[in-house]
Amino acid sequence: MSNFTPKERLLKVLHKEKTDRPPIICPGGMMNAAIVDVMNRGGHVLPIAHSDDKLMAELAVDVFTNTGFENLGIPFCMTVEPEVLGSDVDYGSMKCEPKITQEVFSSSSAVDFHEFAVMLQTGRVNTVMQATYNVARRFPDIPVIGNLTGPVSTAASIVDPMIFLKDLRRNQLAAHKVMEYVSDFLIAYAALMIDNGADVISIADPTATGEILGPRMFCEYPLVYINKIVEAIHSQGVPVIVHICGNINAVKHALPELKADAISTDAMVNLRKLKEEFPKLITMGNVSTYLLEMATPEKVVNNTRHLLREGIDIIAPACGLSTSTPLDNIKAMSGAVKEK
Amino acid sequence: MANNKEELLKQLADAVVDMDEEKAVELAQIIVAEGIDAYEAIEKGLSAGMEVAGRLFEEEEYFIPELLMCSDAMYAGLGVLKPHLKAKEGAAEEKVKVVIGVIEGDTHDIGKNLVKILLETSGYEIIDLGRDISPQKFIDAAKEQDAKIIAISTLMTTTMDGLAEVIRLLRQQDIREQFKVMVGGAPVSQAFADKIGADSYAVNAATAVRLARQLTDGVA
Incomplete structure (x- = not known):
């Protein structure tokens, strides 16, 4: 009865259409499955795959073939965008994801605005595009997910985050200008991903949580700018997943205003209740990454089956996976979704 | 007047x-x-x-x-x-010292900075190591400064093992009992804190102050 290819299944769910079962995915970017077990098997390893398009593509394929996740996800970090916008990045190690070593601007007012056309030819933009094109061409039936670092997280990766958070309140004009700039850049960057074969765009914005910003600022900044990005991506006919980190209670009321096609949340959020409250929401998640790293495959299976029974639309890890997560646990998770 | x-x-x-x-x-x-x-x-x-x-x-x-x-x-x-x-x-008074930092591999320091601010205003002396700090550095600083508390934060699941490593090293060096270890950060939970043998888990910055007081028997 599995007449759907993984790409058809995911796209149907994102378009609120019926399928045989939920897709099981791990989008990439902040939520990627390039765990050490996978890299040891395939031999395509980080950190060098962060900046080599062929290795990046092969690693995405290794993740796909080893884990049972039904997608290809590019890239494997959250630093491509801030790097292009001027911040210094340390590519980390096999076990440790890249990080910003120094934000380039000391405050929102200090941000220099550059031409996107030029920037989109710098940094690792081309690496990401080549890798996307490579996997999209080779796997026409598997959805390719292009991952964006959300606008608040990107802004707080080019402006000192402590200052930026204060600017959101005391220097709103400058903060909005930076958000506008970053969002326009992300729109142009996502458009390139789509041109190169991305079927779905996933946005993760870990700095834009209700816990950090509170409801008022969540609605004033991330809600507005994420929606702007989502609408631009929609105009190219591509669906969007938005991941919100942490406890969403403070901003739950605003979720129906998000124009994303699916909302992914962390493990502490009860997705069944969220669906009851907002029946139109397509929910994604939220197998505990703590369980995935620490527990036995049986426990992972139980957690996954529980989510299936609750009718969660897309099964996925709840947040970024630890690189030391055992492959057996991930296979247990994907196996549990496919066993029906 | x-x-x-x-x-x-x-x-x-x-x-x-x-x-x-x-x-x-x-x-x-x-x-x-x-x-x-x-x-x-x-x-x-x-x-x-x-x-x-x-x-x-x-x-x-x-x-x-x-x-x-x-x-x-x-x-x-x-x-x-x-x-x-x-x-x-x-x-006049010797303040209780707290060594604080973000574990190696992580540069997200918003949470750490909040805890630092609140502990400082509650009368603790804070030795802020910054972000991306190796487990051994936490221990070296705590020994050197004669700190009572080691407070470690991470915001990334990929670096959580570094928190366990601090405690492993303290045990290995037979000085676990000299310090109270407090952990926090988005992916960290009470279950994780228990598992690695931390003394307490602070769900947010305000809780961290209360827990610090408990760990030092109300002396701050």
Whole structure:
């Protein structure tokens, strides 16, 4: 009865259409499955795959073939965008994801605005595009997910985050200008991903949580700018997943205003209740990454089956996976979704 | 005059709660000019204001941007008052020392900075190691500074093992009992803290202060 290819299944769910079962995915970017077990098997390893398009593509394929996740996800970090916008990045190690070593601007007012056309030819933009094109061409039936670092997280990766958070309140004009700039850049960057074969765009914005910003600022900044990005991506006919980190209670009321096609949340959020409250929401998640790293495959299976029974639309890890997560646990998770 | 003093201290606390840096400086200058004791002004004005801000944060009235701005106002007032502290008061009491930092591999330091601010305003002496700090560095600093508490934060699941490593190393070096280890950060949970053998888990910055007091038997 599995007449759907993984790409058809995911796209149907994102378009609120019926399928045989939920897709099981791990989008990439902040939520990627390039765990050490996978890299040891395939031999395509980080950190060098962060900046080599062929290795990046092969690693995405290794993740796909080893884990049972039904997608290809590019890239494997959250630093491509801030790097292009001027911040210094340390590519980390096999076990440790890249990080910003120094934000380039000391405050929102200090941000220099550059031409996107030029920037989109710098940094690792081309690496990401080549890798996307490579996997999209080779796997026409598997959805390719292009991952964006959300606008608040990107802004707080080019402006000192402590200052930026204060600017959101005391220097709103400058903060909005930076958000506008970053969002326009992300729109142009996502458009390139789509041109190169991305079927779905996933946005993760870990700095834009209700816990950090509170409801008022969540609605004033991330809600507005994420929606702007989502609408631009929609105009190219591509669906969007938005991941919100942490406890969403403070901003739950605003979720129906998000124009994303699916909302992914962390493990502490009860997705069944969220669906009851907002029946139109397509929910994604939220197998505990703590369980995935620490527990036995049986426990992972139980957690996954529980989510299936609750009718969660897309099964996925709840947040970024630890690189030391055992492959057996991930296979247990994907196996549990496919066993029906 | 007494009335005036109480009123000024209250206004100073309010300036902190209202995130009003300029007002905090202005009031601190008036307080100095009026000859009010700087130590008392810090305690009953600035710290009292931060305590209210911390409570509002716990009650989800304030969020991180607000808390950061309160602390800016607090530090601005402190800058004016500190030079007027009488020498003996500065050295009067030995403060409990806390070594704090973000574990290796992680550069997200918003949470760590909040904990630092709140602990500092609650009377702890903070040794801030910064971000991306190796497990051994936490231990070296704690030994060198004779700290009571090691507070470690991470925001990334990929670096959680570094927290366990700090405790493993403390045990290996047979000095686990010398320090209380407090952990926190988005992916960390009570279950994780128990598993790695940490002394406490702080779900947020305001809780961290309460837990620090418990760990040091109310001495701060």
